[in-house]
Amino acid sequence: MELAGAVILFLVFCISCLFLISAWKAMGNRGNLPPGPTPLPIVGNIFQVKTGDMVNSLMKLSKKYGPVFTVYLGSRRVVVLCGYEAVKEALVDQGEAFSGRGELPTFNKVTQDFGVVFSNGERWKQLRQFSLKALRNLGMGKKSLEERIQEEAQCLVEKLRKTNELPFDPTCILCQAVCKVMCTILFGNQLNCEDKEFLARVRMIDENFQLMSSFWGQLYDIFPNIAKYLPGPHNRIFTCFEKLAEFVAKRVELNQETLDPNYPRDFVDYFLIRMEQEKQNPSCEINIKDLVITALSVFFGGTETIGTTLRYGLLILLKHPDIEGKMHEEIDRVIGRNRSPSMEDRSKMPYTDAVIHELQRYINLLPLNICRAVIQDTHFRGYTIPRGTNVFPMLTSVLRDNTQFSKPDSFNPGHFLDENGGFKKSDASMPFSAGKRICLGEGLARIQLFLYLTTILQNFTLKCLLDPKDIDLTPKASGFGNIPHSYQLSVVSR
Numbered sequence: 001m002e003l004a005g006a007v008i009l010f011l012v013f014c015i016s017c018l019f020l021i022s023a024w025k026a027m028g029n030r031g032n033l034p035p036g037p038t039p040l041p042i043v044g045n046i047f048q049v050k051t052g053d054m055v056n057s058l059m060k061l062s063k064k065y066g067p068v069f070t071v072y073l074g075s076r077r078v079v080v081l082c083g084y085e086a087v088k089e090a091l092v093d094q095g096e097a098f099s100g101r102g103e104l105p106t107f108n109k110v111t112q113d114f115g116v117v118f119s120n121g122e123r124w125k126q127l128r129q130f131s132l133k134a135l136r137n138l139g140m141g142k143k144s145l146e147e148r149i150q151e152e153a154q155c156l157v158e159k160l161r162k163t164n165e166l167p168f169d170p171t172c173i174l175c176q177a178v179c180k181v182m183c184t185i186l187f188g189n190q191l192n193c194e195d196k197e198f199l200a201r202v203r204m205i206d207e208n209f210q211l212m213s214s215f216w217g218q219l220y221d222i223f224p225n226i227a228k229y230l231p232g233p234h235n236r237i238f239t240c241f242e243k244l245a246e247f248v249a250k251r252v253e254l255n256q257e258t259l260d261p262n263y264p265r266d267f268v269d270y271f272l273i274r275m276e277q278e279k280q281n282p283s284c285e286i287n288i289k290d291l292v293i294t295a296l297s298v299f300f301g302g303t304e305t306i307g308t309t310l311r312y313g314l315l316i317l318l319k320h321p322d323i324e325g326k327m328h329e330e331i332d333r334v335i336g337r338n339r340s341p342s343m344e345d346r347s348k349m350p351y352t353d354a355v356i357h358e359l360q361r362y363i364n365l366l367p368l369n370i371c372r373a374v375i376q377d378t379h380f381r382g383y384t385i386p387r388g389t390n391v392f393p394m395l396t397s398v399l400r401d402n403t404q405f406s407k408p409d410s411f412n413p414g415h416f417l418d419e420n421g422g423f424k425k426s427d428a429s430m431p432f433s434a435g436k437r438i439c440l441g442e443g444l445a446r447i448q449l450f451l452y453l454t455t456i457l458q459n460f461t462l463k464c465l466l467d468p469k470d471i472d473l474t475p476k477a478s479g480f481g482n483i484p485h486s487y488q489l490s491v492v493s494r
């Protein structure tokens with residue numbers, strides 16, 4: 001018996017060794033892939049790409065291997081692109097080849113490959129076209145939507161006034177304002193935004209963005225097949241996403257029940273009508289799950305990105321009161337104190353415009369971008385990247401590229417001003433990414449950032465409990481997103 005046991009153990013050992021060696025060989029067989037550190041079986045480049053510090057580890061590796069290199073996150077092969085030139089060449093010059101969406105396991109557990117953000121192929125093309133058309137019909141870039149945001153900006157001012165110049169954490173107030181606008185776009189005006197369930201969902205959006213960017217979120221994104229068995233805060237991500245998906249699915253059902261095809265009220269209505277029109281079209285691949293997941297992605301993606309940019313932005317302005325002062329001066333001169341800021345004002349406000357561009361550059365909200373994939377075998381800078389390979393077109397390396405910005409690590413609105421104080425564009429300013437999958441909400445985000453920030457500063461001066469020199473602008477977590485440290489501020493009426 002003992003001998004039989006030893007033989008079995010020996011066989012298991014031999015088979016495991018063979019498996020590990022063949023896995024190692026397969027990973028080591030680079031073909032004509034870009035260079036990179038040698039991976040270990042199963043855990044890949046665990047010693048080079050540090051969980052919890054993915055962004056910095058990848059930037060360090062680019063110093064050794066150059067602007068295009070390969071790493072293994074567990075057993076997933078990822079080609080990393082660094083610097084404006086490499087990212088632009090891939091996403092813009094070879095836009096079609098790099099237009100696939102790669103994996104983001106923390107999201108994929110809920111979305112699978114449904115919805116506009118994570119679908120691929122013909123289904124993605126149709127979803128993107130559907131979504132853009134619906135947003136345009138709803139007035140993206142038109143006066144009606146601008147008026148809705150102006151109205152919300154005034155509500156925000158009222159709420160800020162009620163703080164009576166006492167210190168508060170701005171996270172919820174800002175997130176709520178943005179979320180209300182996103183809800184009007186997606187679900188019309190029927191939603192009661194003071195409702196407890198709605199407010200709980202708003203908190204979940206922020207909580208999830210923080211969790212996804214934390215050590216645990218990164219651990220799950222690198223080793224989903226191991227992390228799914230581990231207890232830990234990452235499991236909360238899926239509870240929150242499921243609750244958010246339930247909330248959105250309920251709203252979609254309500255829209256279905258009350259739909260009048262002649263009077264579409266919101267994004268969901270436009271989508272439902274288009275789905276009905278395409279019912280007989282055999283090449284239409286879109287179904288109700290695509291609508292729910294698209295609405296969930298826009299609800300989550302739209303709210304959290306703008307909310308965090310505003311929160312981080314106010315913290316940066318607290319550290320730079322001189323810059324806030326110059327914005328006050330421009331707002332007073334161009335808009336005055338007696339009317340609401342509007343998008344027409346922006347072209348007359350080069351300083352404010354430059355500050356907002358610089359805020360987005362410096363905050364660098366999604367440093368890794370959202371993972372892409374190549375949709376065919378792709379020749380790139382002398383290498384061959386096999387079809388389906390995941391790609392990180394690192395936005396951090398573009399927004400902090402020292403060939404494009406004179407002082408990339410400092411906050412300096414001068415990056416976007418010419419010698420006469422006029423606004424100066426920069427091709428490397430791509431917080432919304434570039435190419436065929438460029439952020440669908442760029443226009444909407446730019447309107448909201450401009451209107452909220454100018455309306456806040458038209459009415460208030462920002463005050464902090466700390467001395468500006470003690471304010472820490474480094475992110476408290478940097479993974480999927482860059483998350484600012486928690487802080488309190490007070491707003492003093494002007």
Ligand code: HEM
Pocket residue numbers: 101116117118128297298301302303305306309365366369370371372431432433434436437438439440441442444445
């Ligand atoms: C400050 C605000 C925002 C930032 C920094 C931002 C950034 C990004 C980035 C970097 C991507 C990935 C693009 C790529 O794959 O190359 C993206 C995709 C996307 N964003 Fe945004 N975003 C913002 C606001 C919004 C808003 C308000 C919406 C809602 C309409 C939105 C909807 C989307 C969608 C649907 C995609 C997926 C597009 C696709 O795969 O075709 N985003 N965003």
